[in-house]
Amino acid sequence: MSQSARFALKVALLLAVIAGVFAATFFLIPPDAGGFFQASVVKSALLKNTPSPRVILIGGSNVAFGIDSELMEARLGLPVVNMGMHGGIGESSYREVAEYLRPGDIVILMPEYLVFASGELFQGNDVVLAQWIEYDLTKLRLVRPSSVPVILLNLLQTKANRRLASAFLNPDLDRGVYVMKNFNAHGDFIGHVGVSEPVKNLESGPYLQSSNFERGVYEFFERFNLQAQQIGAAVYFEFPASRALNCKQTGEERLREFYGALLNWTTIPVLTPFDEICYPNSYFYDTNYHLNGVGRQVMTERVIKDLLPYLP
Amino acid sequence: MSLYTIGFVAFLFLVFILYYVSPHRLRWALLLLASVFFYLTYSWESAILIGTLILANYFLGLRLERLPADKRGGLLWAGIAFDLGLLLFYKFFGAWLGSLPLAQGNIILSEFFLTPIGLSFHALQAVSYLIEVGRGNQAAERHAGIFALSILFFPRVLAGPIERPAVIEQFKTPVAFDYETVTEGMKTLAWGFFKKMVIADRLIPMVNMVYLTPREYSGVTLFYTVIVFAFALYADFSGYSDIAVGAARMFGIKLTQNFSRPYAARSISEFWQRWHISLSNWLRDYIFFPVRRFLLRKWGRRAPLAATILPPIVTMLASGLWHGSGWTFLVWGLLHGLYLVFFQLTEGLWQRLSTVTRLDRLPKLTAMIQQLITFILVSFSLVFFRANSLEDAFYILAHAGEGLPAYLIGSAREVAAMLPSLGPRTFYKTVMSVMSPMALRNEFDWFLMIAALGIFLILDWTRFDLSKVRGKPGWVRWTVYTIFITATLLLAVQSVLVKEFIYFRF
Incomplete structure (x- = not known):
């Protein structure tokens, strides 16, 4: 030879x-029972099975933490599905929603600000996507083909x-509140409800940089809107809350630029007035996007107020 | 295209297959095309600038060779000035120009002011080429494509090694597929991936966090960070170098080994013969020796001390400047210059001390002490190398180690209490009891890093590399290869926090 x-x-x-x-590793180690991302299975089932017309909220974990779906249902008289999971899932979570849209559906887009600053970020974080697809490998159809091997x-x-x-830590893996059982039947994360004090050492960034606005991200949402309209669904932008500390220190000017740019570029109605974007620091839980129980209540009321005029 | 991605591995193997099925006369073109493509995936603006550098040096080399030896000086100095001038321009002015409002609003313009990737390495390689042609030691390369390839060759284009002109011949030499050479290259490549993806990528985010805001961390954390950075930098850069050397070897090209267990060095002088060897040799041959010769000629016996003190200081300051334009790099360079001078001047004193204390009868203990001192001196200087400012560097050095003795005593007590119940969890708690000040994000990630670092240090210290399993039974070799590659892939850190190799920014 x-x-x-x-x-x-x-x-x-x-x-x-x-x-x-690798095959042995894959098949012999089961998915993380009770892990945070197991909630994505519940959310996907809600998306498929909840009757239309309904309200679907989608964004990152800001939506999971920041919305009281039961309150919205009671006030709006429509079923509510909370598809918020993790910002690192990026565009794939919107593709999943697009697959199951029906006439009469109302989609509230609440992406975290940072996704507009980086197309790479919006494509999704491979580590997060891996945890997302672990419970349902068919979700690989929603990610970019080039990312599948990684x-x-x-x-x-x-x-x-x-x-x-x-083996080395403990079977509970020290997840803290980030577990499946802290999601309710609507897909809302409720592990932080009832906690009024913010977690210490709250991150002080990231800040939005206007020079980094990624046009491709806006165009993705425009295509999403077009597809929704063709089905007979309506799409709106609702902004996530930004911590007052961010707004005052470096964020407010950038947020105004971002808000202005979005209003110029998008055909999707923007529900949030700019002066309702900055929330007090005390409304936040452990990150700049995670509202606590009090902030969640305020945010939900705001979304309801902003959406009501648009309902038939 | 990042060097340590699936995409790069696929690209490498595609070029590898095409290389060995192609006739020899076309291989330079294949490699050049692949190298240009690879470089363009980073930045086409950089490609234009590097292309300019290549063309200028190609024609300068040819012109130099045609001139009589005694008339080459002017053109040679002009060429050196061009190459180093380009480098210094980007080091000192590029970032400033890129920050101007005119450039800020224009992506293309701002990209042009970013230092072209690999320029620091290519500029020195080009200078070396011109000098050797000027001296008559090297024939000017007539084949423009092969000359370009010697600089753009994709395994080394991003961060060296800095090759001498003799490397050009390798691209002309017919290479037949050789199983041993190719597999040797693949083993070096695999070891490089391990160092980068498993060791460096775990350490670097932790180090970056502490250096970003050092005043937020305790003295114990600062102390650990100083030590950890020494290993992070080594794993990162030597990892890259191994990937470059291993990939090149797969094509039958032998590049310079850039590292040789630098932390086993017993003196600063020896350290620089083991660390970033291609740069050290360049600095030695083109700065240290010429400066020394000049001083000896100029002052001769009148000032022998000047010929001892000035060359190392000038050389290491140049090294600092090459790494960056900030004061921290200059201080780092100056420190190493002073180290070299100090130990040169006190060499006799250390030998007498060794005799008086009878350490000369204990060579292994002496070696350990020398290695420890050298490591401490290098780690100390690396604080300036990494810190964002001189103020930060001084703060870290002033506070690193505060509270360490009490912390270690407390850890020792905790460990002693846990020892009776040995097991994986006890092992974990034992390790974290000592190292927890560095568990800044994910504690388990940090534990894995310590374990991987420990294995790496043992393997590095014992001069392990994968070629050592050659000659062992087949099942042993296959088990080692499988475990090594699987472990690297399963433990590799896919992190958005670590984008590229540290040395890419030079």
């Missing part, structure tokens, strides 16, 4: 052995690390 043939055979054999080890590799890493952590 020639050297090159011998080389090719050994490389193929090595890859096959490694693939075998996401699968990340999924293997997640499983391996989790197994190691379970």
